[in-house]
Amino acid sequence: xxxxxxxxxxxxxxxxxxxxxxxxxxxxxxxxxxxxxxxxxxxxxxxxxxxxxxxxxxxxxxxxxxxxxxxxxxxxxxxxxxxxxxxxxxxxxxxxxxxxxxxxxxxxxxxx
Amino acid sequence: xxxxxxxxxxxxxxxxxxxxxxxxxxxxxxxxxxxxxxxxxxxxxxxxxxxxxxxxxxxxxxxxxxxxxxxxxxxxxxxxxxxxxxxxxxxxxxxxxxxxxxxxxxxxxxxxxx
Numbered sequence: 001x002x003x004x005x006x007x008x009x010x011x012x013x014x015x016x017x018x019x020x021x022x023x024x025x026x027x028x029x030x031x032x033x034x035x036x037x038x039x040x041x042x043x044x045x046x047x048x049x050x051x052x053x054x055x056x057x058x059x060x061x062x063x064x065x066x067x068x069x070x071x072x073x074x075x076x077x078x079x080x081x082x083x084x085x086x087x088x089x090x091x092x093x094x095x096x097x098x099x100x101x102x103x104x105x106x107x108x109x110x111x112x
Numbered sequence: 113x114x115x116x117x118x119x120x121x122x123x124x125x126x127x128x129x130x131x132x133x134x135x136x137x138x139x140x141x142x143x144x145x146x147x148x149x150x151x152x153x154x155x156x157x158x159x160x161x162x163x164x165x166x167x168x169x170x171x172x173x174x175x176x177x178x179x180x181x182x183x184x185x186x187x188x189x190x191x192x193x194x195x196x197x198x199x200x201x202x203x204x205x206x207x208x209x210x211x212x213x214x215x216x217x218x219x220x221x222x223x224x225x226x
Contacts, residue, residue, distance in 0.1 A: 043202050043217030104154035
C-alpha cells in the first residue's frame with residue numbers, strides 16, 4: 001500500500017528565513033501531489049498541486065518541487081512570517097485514483 | 113457560497129449511543145469524503161462517494177456507515193459509539209475533473225465518546 005511520510009513533526013524558524021518541508025512517498029507513482037495548510041481547530045485548506053511532469057510550481061511566496069525519481073516533494077515558504085505558522089500536510093492520490101492519502105503533517109512555527 | 117458545512121461542531125456521546133454527523137456541500141461536487149484526524153496521526157479516510165447512490169470504504173470504515181442519496185449530502189452514521197471513535201471528523205468534497213483535483217474541507221466535528 002502507499003505510504004507517505006513528512007519527515008519533521010515540527011519545524012521552528014525565525015521570521016524572514018525560508019522554511020523547507022519534506023514529503024516522501026513509497027510504493028506508488030502518483031500523477032500529482034498536493035499541499036494543504038491546517039490551522040488549529042479548522043479544516044485543511046488547499047495550497048498547491050504539482051503534477052508528475054512538473055518539476056516546480058510557485059504561488060506568491062510558496063514553491064513546491066516534485067522529484068519522481070527520489071519520490072519526494074519539497075515545500076518552501078520564502079520570507080516566512082509569523083502568520084505562516086500552521087500545520088502543513090502533503091497528500092497524494094491513492095492507487096485507485098479516487099481519494100487522497102495524507103501525511104501526518106509538519107507543524108511550522110515562525111518566531112518574530 | 114457556504115462550501116462544505118458540517119454539523120454539529122462538537123458532540124459528547126456515551127458508549128453505545130448512536131449519532132449522525134451531517135455534511136452538505138453547495139458546489140455540485142460529485143466526490144465526497146469522510147476523514148478522521150487523531151492527534152499526531154494525520155487524516156485517515158473512512159468512506160468516500162463518487163456520486164449519488166455510490167459509496168465505498170476507505171482505510172478505517174469499521175464502526176461507521178454512510179449514505180449518499182443526493183449530490184449535496186453525505187451523512188456519516190456511528191451506530192454503537194466506542195471510545196476509539198473519539199476524534200475530529202472532517203468532511204470534504206471535490207469536483208475531481210481533469211483540471212481540479214483539490215479537496216474542499218468543512219470545519220470539522222469534534223466527537224468525544226465517554
